[in-house]
Amino acid sequence: MKKIILSLIAGIMLMPISMKADEGMWFLMFIERLNHRDMQKMGLQLTAEEIYSINNHSLKDAIVQFNGGCTAEIISKDGLVLTNHHCGYDAIAELSTAEKNLLKDGFWAENRKAEIKPSSLFVRFFVRMDDCTKRILAKVNASMTEAEREKAINQEIALIEKENNEGGKYTVSVRPFFQGNEFYYFVYQDYKDVRLVGTPPESLGKFGGDTDNWEWPRHTADFSMFRVYADANGNPADYSENNVPLKPKHYLPVSLSGVKENDFAMILGYPGRTNRWMPAGGIEQNVKFAYPAWVEGAKTGMDNMKKYMNQSDALNLVYASKYASTANYWKNRQGMIDALTKFGTAKSKAAQEAKFDKWANKPENKAKYGNVITNINKFYALTNEKSRHDNYLQQLFRTTAFGTVSRSLGRQLDLYLKADATKRSQMAPAIAEMATDMFKELHIPAEKDILAAQLNVYATKSVGYPIAPLVKKIGDENNNNFTNYVNAAFDLSIFTSVDRIKAFLQLPNEALLTNDPLYALSADMTAHFSNRSEEVIKAQNDYTTAFRLLVEGLRESKIGAIKYPDANSTLRLTYGKVRALPADKRNDATINNYTTLAGQVKKYKKGDQEFDLPTRVLEMQKNKDYGRYADKDGSLHVNFITDNDITGGNSGSPVLNGKGELIGLAFDGNIEAMAGDVIFDKNLQRTINVDIRYVLWVIENFSGAKHIVDEMTLVK
Template identity: 85%
Template sequence: MKKLLLSLIAAITLVPSSVKADEGMWFLMFIERLNHRDMQKMGLQLTAQEIYSINNHSLKDAIVQFNGGCTAELISKDGLVLTNHHCGYDAIAEQSTAEKNHLKNGFWAKTRAEEIKPSSLFVRFFVRMDDCSKRILGVVNATMTEAEREKAINAEIAKIEKENNEGGKYTVSVRSFFQGNEYYYFVYQDYKDVRLVGTPPESLGKFGGDTDNWEWPRHTADFSMFRVYADANGNPAEYSTSNVPLQPKHHLPVNLKGVKENDFAMILGYPGRTNRWMPAGGIEQNVKFAYPAWVEGAKTGMDNMKKYMNQSDALNLVYASKFASTANYWKNRQGMIDALSKFQTAKSKAAQEAKFNKWANSAANKAKYGNVVETINNYYKLTNEKSRHDNYLQQLFRTTTFGTIGRTLGKQLETYAKADAAKRAQLAPAILEMADELFKEAHIPAEKDILAAQLKLYSTKSTGYAIAPMVEKIGKENNGDFSKYVNAAFDLSIVTSKDRIKAFLDLPSEGLLANDPLVALSNDMTTHFSSKSDAIAKAQNDFGAAYRKLVEGLRESKIGEIKYPDANSTLRLTYGKVRSLPADKRNDATINNYTTLTGQVKKYKKGDQEFDLPARLLEMNKNKDFGRYADKDGSLHVNFLTDNDITGGNSGSPVLNGKGELIGLAFDGNIEAMAGDVIFDKNLQRTINVDIRYVLWVIENFSGAKHIVDEMTLVK
């Protein structure tokens, strides 16, 4: 998700009273000036300093970015981390085998010694941020091309990052906001020794599967738990048995009271990407060209993965993570198409741009802004077909391991072949390790089918923009059937088995690699994907400058209603309320802002991949065995709704009450508001959260892991 500004003085003017408090993802450093009063009116009981402080512990010290793509929170003094099940999915799958299938059966470490270290997992703590807009913008001028501008900015960014990393202790990231009109730097500290503590079985953690994804009512235990370890002094350290649980500066207390309609709710997290400043032409391009190709390409990959996943638990584990990720965005992009079309978002944006264009072409503004809208529209017209082409090709790259093999393993083998004997000795272990990882996530018969199907789709559907030359040639020679070529290529290629790779390392040959049919095909596609005509390159350069001016002009003219920058994986806060949707006969709850375990059991389908449930849960529901986690109405609440403003990357974010206590875990949005990444709808937008009481019930009562709950700070 998203937001904010240039100076503290300017910051104060950003939020007029017309902006709804539940819209926006705000920088923590501006909460006191911009949002604190509104938040207090809605139920916040914390000071701004208790949310964000550099010198004292605050809420921000308990929030981490989880493995670069999700959010998580510290919930004990011993480094216990809570995030979504789908955020921990890769790590859980990695540690699962057909014999010890933690993904399918669940897992809870009985002792700290049993906690499992995934091969690659880290959490990132936010230390501080600051405005560097004046410094960055001071090195550019209006005469620069976009490439020249980028080069100057990157050079200054490198200086800022070096000045603030304290000799490598911290990771420093300078990020652009408002399409390059403002810049802020963020200081982080990364911890890489992160271990799996526990996960519910997939039947709970992924209950509802793709059918219920982005839907309400929802009944999913979408959570998993990890622990951060550090050296004896609390500093980041590589994995070691001598490391100890991290003692965080702050951890979140857990509230057992539950929620009701209109309760205050705030969410802190790392929203990934929104496009609320996107011009009308960009929205139309996505709806008509890019997203339909994305949806079709994703579905093609999923269908071919599923054929093999259904054959055995072992094959299911190979593709479980890739399938889940593909399916998530497949449904998301179709929902975006439907929502943006239904609400005519492009039309409303075009009306805003027409108003802006009139202002821009007034005598006072014409020199700077006069051609902005025309330049933007020309760019989209020129790139519509390319966007369709690129999305078909991107889904090929995302769903088959061998689509980009030339740029990954192939590139390493090329370097090896050109190296001398000493250098080869250094490179060989890393290449073999890369091969090991590749074949853990690839089943050759499946890869053949996925690649052949994606090549056929790409070659036949990307008709408005030239396809990769080698793909075109193969298609013409085989009447659009790529199976014969793909099967032969896999049989001949040196990158389709570890034994063949070892043989190449023993007797490397640049010529052999250059003529490898899979490597050649991959290089042809990736080169074509990256290339662009001079006309498109010029249009892209002009578009970059025009888009920046559009956002600047919309803010200057006050025609633009958005008062915050787009999300870009930086820490943000969003606040709102527990808020129901209209009554839904599918939900047994008395008010449609929560769901119950009884409702979950009503969806139960024995043996169904998406809606099966453990026998123990069915029995516990029958006996109303909810323990201390039952609501005052006697039921066990599973999920609940708030009207917070979130997007991808907020998965795993803590939902907090006015005292900063944990009441839930954000994990999804509702399909009716799928246009939310582009336009916020205050009536439809909802965040779907796991009730923290359900989380604790699954851990303690269902799983028998009370020792995990005992280390938390519970508020009754």
């Protein structure tokens, strides 16, 4: 890996100075003022109104937030939705069984009636946004504590959201930007009847697995397809056989022209979280304390899941989604550690802060900004060890269902105990259903191993901050070997089967719940995790104020050149170009900005969980059976890279050409630029995309589902 990175840097040094990525995740409402002219110079042919309009249909009407965590796009007049395979993974896994394994074998609905509704899935359409900064900041003043400020802001937010939801028709969300120095409200409309239309087999949709994750070159069909349904009037509605496919305000035409170096590329989506203005102390805390604990805790959970996933297809389905999510962030956090360390990001941030501190302590600035850096650094020094502790505990919570059982199912049982007979009769069916759903996603022997292993890691590695009292007691009594305790706790607990939960509902007993060993252990850990000393509470208050003032001061002084707000799961636009990385012998492509089906087949390993391929793909590549989706060079392009500025949440985002036509589907970034959530690297930052022609080839030529392609608008 070191040799690869060095060769990348050496190659980049030879590139023209003008070849730089375009940093920024921009609000659509400001495109005309801030970005439109630059985008036109790069190849955009649309007006700002065609991208974002309140009164007329525009590109924004075809972009949806997918199930709260990804992005997707509408690509037909009948509400066809395209997103990543890994974004649809939960829904596909839920709809799969060992006998009919859609995740493993793939699925294409032969008609609308064959499309399948997952239990819980929604898409969110963006309607409009507006600035409410002045209104909200008028309710606060500098003498308020952070708690008082937050209360005043939340009261005003509630009013704004109520005023704009039109009696519940819309979901309204007011979000802070620039660390609470600006506020905007966003109006959305949610559709909950979303059905699976198709997915390639996992061997294509997840080709390369964890090994290729965050890497370039890539060769994966990371896509899946759904459809939005509405009532007869086009309004959101709960699932019904009478619902009809949504007629969207706008849908994306699909380009068959392909891409080449320096082609304009625009991405619209919902980036989840960046921390571009994070102080040096925060970066140092993540690199040395938080992320190493995250990585180790995640790996502990993954290893113990994998033991059981390898035993059968049925067990693999139980943990497939949780494992994939854990593995994704496990590799991401290790990449962050490596990248932030390599590029000395904390050191460069510290230099900027020293410059800011000098400005802040000038007589005219001192009263407002003088203590900003001091209070920020004090907070991180106080919480470094706690951040390590919290990340070990968070990975325990994320990888076993029993870490937080006291706050999920246990909380419901506690409320049940306190309810009267009438209320209990109403609650019992919902609690039983909750328990049934919980046990669909766990396997008791695996949960025992995961919990015991995570407790050991937590108790032995979180050494600089006190661990949860009950965990310490058990560890001290058992030399930090938690296996016997966990086995005994599972034998005695009411939380280890649906039947036991139902029995408790029949004969509720407060002592039985309070003394339940898994409930007590979970309650101990979750309470300890949430507990903060008065010293930490004060430091947190001072830090929150200081960080807000740091961002305000950096903008005022122009030291930080802050031009756009951090990502926070609101709709943004990023633009750049198709842009190659230096030549890489692992890629057979003529220029290292795309990959081919031939390259995918070269990675093929028969029977390998990550690199196996369907026999039909091997045959089609041998015969060069690419149909109408072959590139001008005669090959079938699979993935390509651009230099757009994206992050998690952009998964599934459409990659558009200058005409607003779909050319690809964003799904990943490159590990060399993994520090991108904190600092944008103009040389190394890349977005990895599925070529839309490969998507269509998989649907039509490989899978024989041409009827789905036929409902799209294809542009040659």
